[in-house]
Amino acid sequence: MNSRILIIGGYGVFGGRLSAALLQGNEYDVIVAGRSLQKAEAFCERHGGIPYTIDIDAIDLTEQVRGLAPAVIVDAAGPWQDYGKDPYRVARAGLACGAHYLDLSDDAAFSEGIASLDTDARTKGVVIISGVSSVPALSSSATDALSKGMTSIELVESAITPGNRAPRGQSVIRSILSQTGQPLKVWKAGAWRHVTGWGAIRSITLTVPGIPPLKNRWLSPIGAPDLTLLPSRYDAASVQFSAGLELKLMH
Template identity: 35%
Template sequence: MGKKILVLGGYGTCGRRISRSLATMPSVECVIGGHHPHKAGQSAAGEISAITVNINDPASLRRAFDGVFAVVNTVGPFQERDYMVAETCAGMGIHYVDLADARTYVEGISRLQRRASNKNCLIVCGASAVPAVSSALVDTVVSEFDRISEIHTCISPGNKNPYGMATVRALLSYTGSPLRIKENGRWRYGYGWSESQVVSFPKPVGRRRVYLCDAPDLDLFPTRYGAQTVTYRAGTELKLFNYGLAVLGRSRRSGLIKNLPGWAKGLNAASHLFRGFGSSLGGMQIRVQGRKNGDELAHTLCLIVRDDNGPAIACSPAVALIRKWVEHGVPESGAMPCVGLLTWNEIKAEMVDYNITLVRV
């Protein structure tokens, strides 16, 4: 029997993909945990067991974590979560990884540093598209610069790519809210889903409009790379959704809407009425600017997504990290964001079964 890996929320959009990937590893016993374990069903890779666990109940968590090597937490939105799951893992000496892309949440994981170190376990936050994939892509070109001055990240999924309620709530959590951005070496404030730009992705994705969004990269990249300007933008494929979110953001800023995340259920249901429009084509782009030998230099890296494989970008870092821990051991202890823990090649290896390609412009 392999090392037991518990995937919390393993029947959700990302949890299902992660569970099926882990179940193919000979040295892993994958278990799904959640309020409704009967939803787990059968994995394409074989039988995956399931248990009932309440992530808001410390006693339930401790029972579920007994005998577990590592926990993968996919239960978002992390903008609305506390650290109970990660704290329980740290207290029991169990390795932990989550898919958080919430800026404050990822930054705050360091509060568990001492507890995790004392129990000799590793608590990793943000094994998702940001900051794990974005930082791994920047790392592939960092040696080509003497100095990095700007890093710009944008993501635009295809309208037909799967997403769930947690994604909608996470998006609404910062739409219209102030967010801090470093620009030309100074911090300033912008607003979520404002200051739009049109970005050109390689074919077949093409031009997409993207808007300011909050992400851990905005804090991590100025420190890690010395970048004086860091931005993160996202946009939907359909203009209707982009403009609608922009209007909601302005309404929130003006005080007309007090609780925008509370609209998530209705907006999620409405968005599914438009699933027949658009495509499954999406992209993630990282543009790095700086200097080399006194000359201005820029590199642009694009992940092009076909079919309905957009969520695989967010899922692959967690799978890669578990594979690395199981096959090679956990090299350190503590609590940290998922930055510098994985190379791009290690993440890319978990995308080989999906129609995702890297294009360097």
């Protein structure tokens, strides 16, 4: 059985955690890949794995992937907003090689458009899944659980507000900055409307039983797959997603 997993961006903030977790049990051959062979080698010296340099813009991407012969490809690189005119080249390379594909996309258009490969994936007998991350994977799972028994849903709202010690990868920062001040399409009161990305600031207090409340965390609207995928999935009147940083100056 092929247990080889290719993780693109495998030494980054999120990809690195996934790589390290998969390597702990010695069950998988993990290829830690990215544009920097030096960073991949440094990661593998600490955690194990097979370092590899790969550029998803390379003309011979499919041939490179075929030579690695992975059973599963995970794209943890991003930012998916910048994948250009051929956004699904990694997924298609996996299709050509018979590999399953997952990505951590936080881009609404990218995650919605992955459905264009569904017919080919079914024909090949492989799985293609986009957005295997906090949103929409975890947020939709939570919504599934919380909405059981409801006859109608007025609002699906989620937010991410990491502590200042939480690492932030370069692709996440690039994603946020690329949307700042730009029109953001949201589903509100049964119609598509536009708000300003990282614009309007609101303050919330997070409360969890047994833990001191997190007071006055700032949030702003930002793009996420939830905004386009969840309105139809839950027939919700409104869907909202926001993010914020712990320190107001950083926000």
